[in-house]
Amino acid sequence: MRGPAEANAPVPAAGQGLAACGLSLHRGGRQLLAGLDLALGPGELLQVCGANGSGKTSLLRVLAGLLAPAAGTLSWQLLPVRGGDARYQRCIGYLGHADGLSADLDAFENLAYAQRLAGARPDRAEALRALRDFGVDEAGGTPLRRLSQGQRRRIALARLVLLARPLWLLDEPLAALDAAATACFTSQLATHLRAGGLAVVATHQLLDLRSRVLQLEG
Numbered sequence: 001m002r003g004p005a006e007a008n009a010p011v012p013a014a015g016q017g018l019a020a021c022g023l024s025l026h027r028g029g030r031q032l033l034a035g036l037d038l039a040l041g042p043g044e045l046l047q048v049c050g051a052n053g054s055g056k057t058s059l060l061r062v063l064a065g066l067l068a069p070a071a072g073t074l075s076w077q078l079l080p081v082r083g084g085d086a087r088y089q090r091c092i093g094y095l096g097h098a099d100g101l102s103a104d105l106d107a108f109e110n111l112a113y114a115q116r117l118a119g120a121r122p123d124r125a126e127a128l129r130a131l132r133d134f135g136v137d138e139a140g141g142t143p144l145r146r147l148s149q150g151q152r153r154r155i156a157l158a159r160l161v162l163l164a165r166p167l168w169l170l171d172e173p174l175a176a177l178d179a180a181a182t183a184c185f186t187s188q189l190a191t192h193l194r195a196g197g198l199a200v201v202a203t204h205q206l207l208d209l210r211s212r213v214l215q216l217e218g
């Protein structure tokens with residue numbers, strides 16, 4: 001059942017979680033965001049929709065600290081986020097259009113690398129569980145260059161779950177996924193939210209979960 005997704009719903013007061021205040025952004029000579037406020041608390045999902053070029057990716061990159069807005073501020077857990085903020089970066093699970101995986105490594109090696117980068121000890125059993133959750137455990141030993149785009153996307157999503165960051169910022173997570181993988185991802189996202197995680201998802205295909213929806217007009 002689709003939850004009550006409210007388009008451009010009123011923004012709750014900023015508090016624990018992610019808050020953006022007065023975000024403005026120009027790109028390619030166009031104003032994409034003008035004084036945007038948003039706040040997201042534990043267990044909340046924001047879906048960002050809009051036509052091609054309306055600014056979904058740009059907004060996610062601003063929220064991830066990868067792109068500086070022309071104006072506005074960002075805060076996380078009530079503290080301001082500054083460029084290159086390591087405290088904030090450790091809390092984000094960011095997945096862009098590109099999967100950010102090495103094509104020369106297999107899934108286990110990619111996941112182990114990601115765990116090491118995150119300062120954790122690689123755990124093959126945990127990696128196997130995450131790959132199994134996305135139905136790609138049997139392909140786990142194959143270099144990614146020999147896998148399909150959808151299989152690679154599944155592995156990138158398994159990495160997201162494995163790293164267990166509280167704030168997910170996801171750009172078109174359903175790209176290249178079939179119906180089974182879409183259902184797996186939706187279930188994993190619901191589990192993340194139930195556990196108090198937060199998520200901002202840019203999508204052309206609304207997820208069947210209780211959420212707020214931000215419609216960008218571009």
Ligand SMILES: Nc1ncnc2c1ncn2[C@@H]1O[C@H](COP(=O)(O)OP(=O)(O)OP(=O)(O)O)[C@@H](O)[C@H]1O
Nearest residue numbers: 027028030032050051052053054055056057058059
């Ligand atoms: N690197 C860049 N330099 C200059 N302008 C850019 C750059 N990347 C994007 N833009 C501009 O920003 C606008 C918004 O792009 P963005 O990728 O955020 O849109 P989007 O809503 O994610 O689109 P899509 O649905 O196609 O993924 C684009 O129309 C483009 O004009």
